[in-house]
Amino acid sequence: MKPEYPTGLRERKKARTRQALSDAAIALFMEKGFDAVSVAEVAAAAEVSKPTLFRYFPAKEDLVLHRFADHEGESARVVEAGRVYGTAPLDALYEHLIEGLERRDPVTGLCDVPAVLAYHRLLYGTPALLARVHGFQMNSEVALARALGGDRLVARLAAGQIAAVLRILADDNVARLAAGDPIEEVARDAVAAAEEAFRSLRQGLPC
Structure with a gap:
């Protein structure tokens, strides 16, 4: 269920960042449960700010479900x-x-x-x-x-x-x-x- 990366350099970089954020979030959700993990914890684990996280994923659920969006x-x-x-x-x-x-x-x-x-x-x-x-x-x-x-x-x-x-x-x-x-x-x-x-x-x- 992993998405294919776009071909442009900038698009590939954005896609890699997006995937890394999602992977970090899903690892936390699997460990502690979706409801027990805050967006702030995800951002900290991925070493980004909350505003940066929200630029890639407008909602917490999107961190998991962007794979379905594909x-x-x-x-x-x-x-x-x-x-x-x-x-x-x-x-x-x-x-x-x-x-x-x-x-x-x-x-x-x-x-x-x-x-x-x-x-x-x-x-x-x-x-x-x-x-x-x-x-x-x-x-x-x-x-x-x-x-x-x-x-x-x-x-x-x-x-x-x-x-x-x-x-x-x-x-x-x-x-x-x-x-x-x-x-x-x-x-x-x-x-x-x-x-x-x-x-x-x-x-x-x-x-």
Whole structure:
């Protein structure tokens, strides 16, 4: 879930600083708990002033969730890219998900790297962070509805169903890895679940 650095020298320097601030904050949050750490403590640990910290991260939650911001609108971008090659939206999203599972992309929930597992424990155990994640998900859903186009209500309904499927699949993977299930077993089941979920989307939900 680590973002790619921009190509310009100044942009790369800013990105490195931003990553260092986030890493320092997350280390503190994992050690003491999100609510127990103040912004002043984060700034002190990163050896910067509070105003400098706030220039990079306007809110405390952003120190953790900027990684999610990199994925905001990702489904919409996948749909739009697939359209260039004549790929149907659901096919493009399904292929993107399977590719993500194969490379163990943390956004799919299928990643057993210790640092990622610890990050997920922090995230799922902190209501304030989950609330902000919900905001990112809603923004992504709106962007997906726009990308799907067509009838406004139908596009919104489709985007909501797709977003829910992706979220549930990822949450299930996170929960199983957190419970100690072997990643090979979780990966096999995750692919099967993705196939079943997208088949249901294509056929229309039975309920």
